[in-house]
Amino acid sequence: MKKFFLVAMAILMTWQVWAFNDVWDNFYKESILELKNLWIISWVGDGNYMPRDSISRAEILKIIMNTANIDTWEPEISCFSDINLNDWQAKYACSAAELWITKWYEDGRFKPGWSVTALEAIAFATRAFDVDVEALGEWDEWYEKYQAYAHINNLMPIHSYSKDRFINRGQAADLINRMMQVSKWESVDYASVWCSISPDITSGSYNRIVSGLDRNYLLYVPPGMQAWKQTPLVIAFHGRTNSNTMVRDYMKLWGGSYGSQQSDFVVAYPAGMWPGPYSWSQYANIEFFDAIVSELTEKLCIDRDAIFTVGHSLGSYMSNKVSCQRWNVIRAMAWVASSGFNGDCSGPVASLITHLEWDPLASYAGGQWAYRLKSAQNYCSDNEINTQIGDIRSCVQKTSCTPWNTVLFCNDYDTYGNDRHSWPKNGGDDILDFFMDVDDFARR
Numbered sequence: 001m002k003k004f005f006l007v008a009m010a011i012l013m014t015w016q017v018w019a020f021n022d023v024w025d026n027f028y029k030e031s032i033l034e035l036k037n038l039w040i041i042s043w044v045g046d047g048n049y050m051p052r053d054s055i056s057r058a059e060i061l062k063i064i065m066n067t068a069n070i071d072t073w074e075p076e077i078s079c080f081s082d083i084n085l086n087d088w089q090a091k092y093a094c095s096a097a098e099l100w101i102t103k104w105y106e107d108g109r110f111k112p113g114w115s116v117t118a119l120e121a122i123a124f125a126t127r128a129f130d131v132d133v134e135a136l137g138e139w140d141e142w143y144e145k146y147q148a149y150a151h152i153n154n155l156m157p158i159h160s161y162s163k164d165r166f167i168n169r170g171q172a173a174d175l176i177n178r179m180m181q182v183s184k185w186e187s188v189d190y191a192s193v194w195c196s197i198s199p200d201i202t203s204g205s206y207n208r209i210v211s212g213l214d215r216n217y218l219l220y221v222p223p224g225m226q227a228w229k230q231t232p233l234v235i236a237f238h239g240r241t242n243s244n245t246m247v248r249d250y251m252k253l254w255g256g257s258y259g260s261q262q263s264d265f266v267v268a269y270p271a272g273m274w275p276g277p278y279s280w281s282q283y284a285n286i287e288f289f290d291a292i293v294s295e296l297t298e299k300l301c302i303d304r305d306a307i308f309t310v311g312h313s314l315g316s317y318m319s320n321k322v323s324c325q326r327w328n329v330i331r332a333m334a335w336v337a338s339s340g341f342n343g344d345c346s347g348p349v350a351s352l353i354t355h356l357e358w359d360p361l362a363s364y365a366g367g368q369w370a371y372r373l374k375s376a377q378n379y380c381s382d383n384e385i386n387t388q389i390g391d392i393r394s395c396v397q398k399t400s401c402t403p404w405n406t407v408l409f410c411n412d413y414d415t416y417g418n419d420r421h422s423w424p425k426n427g428g429d430d431i432l433d434f435f436m437d438v439d440d441f442a443r444r
Helices: 002-018 029-037 057-067 089-098 118-128 144-152 169-183 244-251 283-299 314-325 364-377 427-436 438-442
Strands: 204-210 213-220 231-237 266-270 302-312 332-336 350-354 384-389 392-398 407-412
Touching: 029 169, 057 089, 057 118, 057 169, 118 144, 118 169, 204 283, 213 244, 213 283, 231 244, 231 283, 231 314, 231 427, 244 266, 244 302, 266 283, 283 302, 283 314, 302 314, 302 427, 314 332, 314 364, 332 427, 350 364, 350 427, 350 438, 364 407, 384 407, 384 427, 392 427, 427 438
Parallel strands: 231 266, 231 302, 302 332, 332 350, 350 407
Antiparallel strands: 204 213, 213 266, 384 392, 392 407
16 A cells, blocks of 8 residues: 555656646546656647647547557648648648548548547547457447447546537547557546545545635545545535535435435535625636545545536536536536526536426526426437436436436425425435436436
8 A cells, every 4th residue: 555655646746747737626637647748748838738628630630649659651642622731730630541540521621620529539549549349239320339439448438428519638638548548458447546545535624725715615425435435426516595514414415314324425515605695606616616526536536427416596506507517527417496507518417407386586487497408408309208216206307318318307395394495305315316326317
């Protein structure tokens, strides 16, 4: 254990020497820094990597081919109608075309400056590393064999993108780093990097400086959590007038509904912006979310493919907002008594929406609108079934969405004091059950 810790610290010190300025709270930090230390990727001005920016088809092709150690050559004639011989992209695009790593569009273009989709990136990577995806059998669509390979080998979770969505530079680095590991027959999973070290943080109250502000979050760590156990993480957001202490006490995500502590989830309760009524509208709150996830995945053994958000009232707005802007991080989200976030939703996320009719503080129509909005974002069809989750009843569920990304809307559950805006009595247990079984729900 001591030897591993010293090696880990040496790696961390190396990263600190060669780090970019803007990756320390990025979800893909380890992969970005690994490729940086191998001199495969470099700065994008001012010492930054810009991990949340889109990446072009030409740029990702260059990175993939360099990672796979593929020889390139200067073409004698132009191979694509939109690439000149003196363009830097020419040798990569033309070499890749000759090696069948990439293909022409119908009009003869490569579209080097276009943002790359997740499926295009996966196809480039598997072809460059000479993976036999044909062994997976026959598929209806060209991309399904690549999608299946990526999911089976933990290159990119199938639920984390839709077929026409772009990936960002951080995701691209993660995909390429994972592909490199798989090509070396290394085991690849979604365990956080510190899963071989004993937990370095316990239940309590913690502060973190984010965007120059001193921010607080409360933390629940299951008793006896082991270094080897990949544990899901839930981020729970409070409402406009309730503190994170209050929401911790009444959400009971630590298992209090049944009188005992649950052992399946780590739960963090961030505090919103203050003074005045709490606010979640500032971008600094998204950065705070990033910082919490980064800190906990470095100090606990977190399953990085099982990170969830939940909120009540205004906190539901934040739960939805985070799922929209960090769709690649969030496996599923839940909210109680709010309306949707009609902002930048760049990818699908499985969702549970609960809202009672005659809610005096949040419009029931807003909850219905949120259900329609999330269904559209997840590319769901009109197909629905009736279901329930524990004591959360009268639910309708979309059954045909992007892979593993269902959406549910429920409008009947018991509350404290029969308050139509209140938290469900057994909401903590029922929502954790949804998170635990989200893959089963999504396969219906």
